Amino acid sequence: MPSNRKIKRALLAHLPADQEGKIYELGSGWGGVAFLLAHRYPNCQIIAFEGSFVPYFCAKLLHQFYHYPNLTFLRKNFFDHSFEEASGIFCYLYPGAMERLKVKFEEELHPRTWVVSNTFAVPGWSPERAVSLKDFYRSKLYLYSLATAAITSPARNQAMTMSKSSTKTKPNEKPHQFQ
């Protein structure tokens, strides 16, 4: 099921204003959110991963029409791709995937990366904000800043200390801010 209109509106309202680098959508379905991200962040490279052929193919077809040069659809299992270069991540998946992603996030994400998840929280993480929507499903958007999200997670604290990615932070680099 794709993210609905209210979710997309809330995403636009809350995502960080200025962004650079790569933004990943994990499981892009028909591409609705990927097109939105490509429009919202023309200076970013949007990489949209989709495992199923039909939605991937339809998104590619639509892309012929919209043609955002900063957007790439990949037919690929996102678990097989490193997230080390991501500055932001959006996903709308299922609880089992969030369990697996939590481990991958904690191992691979840069401390300044933001993560936004529709409906399914990252287990054990504290969101910087949780936005409840008045739609049919009472959807919730969970907005995380890596630097603070995993304070409750001992594994993350250890990973932050040990990970080589944490040494990539330069003193003048500021964390993003959700709006």
Ligand SMILES: C[S@@+](CC[C@H](N)C(=O)[O-])C[C@H]1O[C@@H](n2cnc3c(N)ncnc32)[C@H](O)[C@@H]1O
């Ligand atoms: C609920 S849909 C969300 C679509 C879109 N992100 C949105 O918000 O409208 C989840 C999508 O993730 C894809 N997906 C699930 N696990 C995946 C994986 N490991 N690799 C790539 N795509 C995956 C599914 O095929 C499905 O199209």
